[in-house]
Amino acid sequence: MMTKLIVGLGNPGAEYRNTRHNIAWETFDNLSFAQNLRWQSKYKGEMATTEIEGEKVIFLKPQTFMNLSGESVAPLANFFKIPVEDILVVHDELDLNFGTIAYKDGGGLAGHNGLKSIAQCLGKQNFKRLRVGIGRPVHGSVSNWVLSGYHGEDAEFLESYLKGAAKAVEAYIEKGFQSAARTYSKKKII
Secondary structure, three states: OOEEEEEEOOOOOHHHOOOHHHHHHHHHHOOOOHHHOOOEEEOOEEEEEEEEOOEEEEEEEEOOOHHHOHHHHHHHHHHOOOOHHHEEEEEEEOOOOOOEEEEEEOOOOOOOHHHHHHHHHHOOOOOEEEEEEOOOOOOOOHHHHHOOOOOHHHHHHHHHHHHHHHHHHHHHHHHOHHHHHHHOOOEEOO
């Protein structure tokens, strides 16, 4: 049986809930089968396992804080012998506008501390990514922006955005990376 690992990046703690940096965790909460996932604390993270069409799928929300995410991902991947190319990391993306998502196969780390940590701990960076656009701040610092909540139109459309991003994750599980990447290539979903 094939095993896929889907990692959602975020920061633990109530003060980070509903912030742009945690959009991946909120995407997991919007999966059509989210209520069936049983989360347990393992590998410095929250982990849930399910079986979909004969494949084992492990979801992981590292609880290490963003810049140490690899300390959760690498031990789990090593234990379950999951090849790096079978890992999908869902993360917030400054270089895509809010409402736009894109799949990416390996490549650069775009200055994202969570991705840097995973690449460092795995020793490779050819894992797959689902980039969930949060846009860049018009003014002010990037770190304040990613740790802020949603306002105006972003807040209004957040729920439908999260549901759309969750559908993109399900497309990856059901149809594989290439098909999902074709469907969601810098796709505006709200």
